[in-house]
Amino acid sequence: MTDIGTAAWVMARCADLTRHSSRPDALERVYLSPEHSAANTAVRAWMLDAGLDTETDAAGNIWGRRSADGAPQRPATPGEPTLVLGSHLDTVPDAGRYDGMLGVVLAIAVAHRLREVALPFALEVVGFSDEEGTRFGKALLGSCAASGQWDPAWWDQADADGVTLREAFARFGLAPDRVGDAARDPADLVGYLEAHIEQGPVLEARNLPLGYVTTIAGARRFVLTVTGEARHAGGTPFARRRDALVAASHLVTRIEELAIAADCLATVGDIHVQPGAVNVIPGRAELTLDLRGRTDAGRDALWEQIAAAGRGIAAERGVAFEFAETHRAPSTACADRLKAAVADGIGEATGAAPGDVLGLWSPAGHDGMAMDAVTDVGMLFVRCRDGISHHPDEHVEPEDVGVALDAFTAAVLALAREHRPAGPAEPSALVEPAAPVEPVETLGEVR
Numbered sequence: 479m480t481d482i483g484t485a486a487w488v489m490a491r492c493a494d495l496t497r498h499s500s501r502p503d504a505l506e507r508v509y510l511s512p513e514h515s516a517a518n519t520a521v522r523a524w525m526l527d528a529g530l531d532t533e534t535d536a537a538g539n540i541w542g543r544r545s546a547d548g549a550p551q552r553p554a555t556p557g558e559p560t561l562v563l564g565s566h567l568d569t570v571p572d573a574g575r576y577d578g579m580l581g582v583v584l585a586i587a588v589a590h591r592l593r594e595v596a597l598p599f600a601l602e603v604v605g606f607s608d609e610e611g612t613r614f615g616k617a618l619l620g621s622c623a624a625s626g627q628w629d630p631a632w633w634d635q636a637d638a639d640g641v642t643l644r645e646a647f648a649r650f651g652l653a654p655d656r657v658g659d660a661a662r663d664p665a666d667l668v669g670y671l672e673a674h675i676e677q678g679p680v681l682e683a684r685n686l687p688l689g690y691v692t693t694i695a696g697a698r699r700f701v702l703t704v705t706g707e708a709r710h711a712g713g714t715p716f717a718r719r720r721d722a723l724v725a726a727s728h729l730v731t732r733i734e735e736l737a738i739a740a741d742c743l744a745t746v747g748d749i750h751v752q753p754g755a756v757n758v759i760p761g762r763a764e765l766t767l768d769l770r771g772r773t774d775a776g777r778d779a780l781w782e783q784i785a786a787a788g789r790g791i792a793a794e795r796g797v798a799f800e801f802a803e804t805h806r807a808p809s810t811a812c813a814d815r816l817k818a819a820v821a822d823g824i825g826e827a828t829g830a831a832p833g834d835v836l837g838l839w840s841p842a843g844h845d846g847m848a849m850d851a852v853t854d855v856g857m858l859f860v861r862c863r864d865g866i867s868h869h870p871d872e873h874v875e876p877e878d879v880g881v882a883l884d885a886f887t888a889a890v891l892a893l894a895r896e897h898r899p900a901g902p903a904e905p906s907a908l909v910e911p912a913a914p915v916e917p918v919e920t921l922g923e924v925r
């Protein structure tokens with residue numbers, strides 16, 4: 479039965495986390511910031527209450543763990559199989575409160591529910607430190623560290639203030655040369671399950687609270703630079719201009735045309751112009767580009783077209799076109815057994831027949847893209863109002879959170895039944911849930 483008290487607890491904790499923001503008027507929490515540290519501290523306390531022992535790893539990810547028998551346990555017993563639940567705690571600028579945070583808090587609530595339930599594997603909850611890539615351009619830094627995929631080339635990527643990733647590590651109290659310690663051993667992992675708001679309109683359109691993810695889209699991100707010449711806005715006739723912003727504008731509209739034709743997604747989300755004065759022709763324009771596609775090949779072919787368009791426009795308009803790739807993640811197929819466990823969980827929680835549980839492709843990126851390198855990945859999507867995300871109006875209904883909690887718990891128990899070697903213990907002995915988390919007052923708007 480749906481437990482609205484715990485759903486309210488989950489939503490109140492997501493509201494609590496909005497306090498840890500670098501902006502008083504909006505939610506923004508980026509990697510290795512004071513707000514990141516404060517969010518980890520808050521999450522640690524909730525993990526402890528849920529019967530998990532906690533640790534911040536060498537990349538700033540916060541972990542909680544209980545052993546198979548339910549005892550809080552950190553560090554892990556080497557070789558003990560472990561199921562990881564979680565999502566991320568960082569945000570985009572002017573974010574909503576559920577993208578990432580809902581999955582972390584929901585996972586803690588599941589661990590709390592199961593705290594007195596013996597499982598055939600240890601259970602961990604992770605709050606990944608960087609998924610969005612807001613600060614350094616490279617996304618999935620937290621989960622790349624946890625999956626042993628840290629690339630030393632990233633150390634010199636700098637934030638908007640010129641602080642490099644290496645410097646930010648040191649300021650946060652982390653040792654760059656220890657980042658490898660965050661890597662998980664694939665031999666210990668049973669899987670990685672993440673609950674997340676859908677960030678799109680499909681579930682709402684179908685009047686469904688939940689779905690499971692089939693594939694997570696691959697993504698590439700670039701910084702495109704157009705260099706022309708800054709000159710006097712009054713004294714320079716059009717024939718003498720090499721306006722970087724006008725050239726960049728042509729490229730932006732061409733990118734949209736090419737992406738639509740390729741059935742991919744392309745977004746120029748940010749643009750900086752120099753010198754940036756009302757009476758100076760822009761000499762330089764820097765644009766970010768985010769590319770996604772159902773297949774990596776389709777997305778990569780689109781990139782080749784965009785690069786060719788950039789070169790063509792540059793030649794026509796007498797400017798230079800350059801680019802740097804800041805992020806690349808392959809598309810990721812969710813594992814059949816985890817899709818089945820999540821679908822079973824949804825069926826159990828909603829009463830839907832197995833064939834009626836919806837599987838969705840995720841155009842949004844998720845930490846599972848990195849975790850797939852070390853273990854199987856599965857995802858539960860929760861309906862969000864109007865499909866809106868990366869915006870303060872992100873909203874989920876408490877009833878949907880309640881049913882998500884039931885489905886996510888049931889998915890863990892489905893995996894437990896599947897994982898348990900044949901023996902005298904009846905799987906039903908595993909599925910007696912502990913008492914729900916005490917409901918608390920839902921906090922008011924604190925964004």
Ligand code: HGY
Nearest residue numbers: 609610841842843844
């Ligand atoms: O950008 C994304 O797809 C994700 O929300 N980080």
Ligand code: MN
Nearest residue numbers: 570577610868
């Ligand atoms: Mn996001």
Ligand code: MN
Nearest residue numbers: 577578609674
């Ligand atoms: Mn997210």
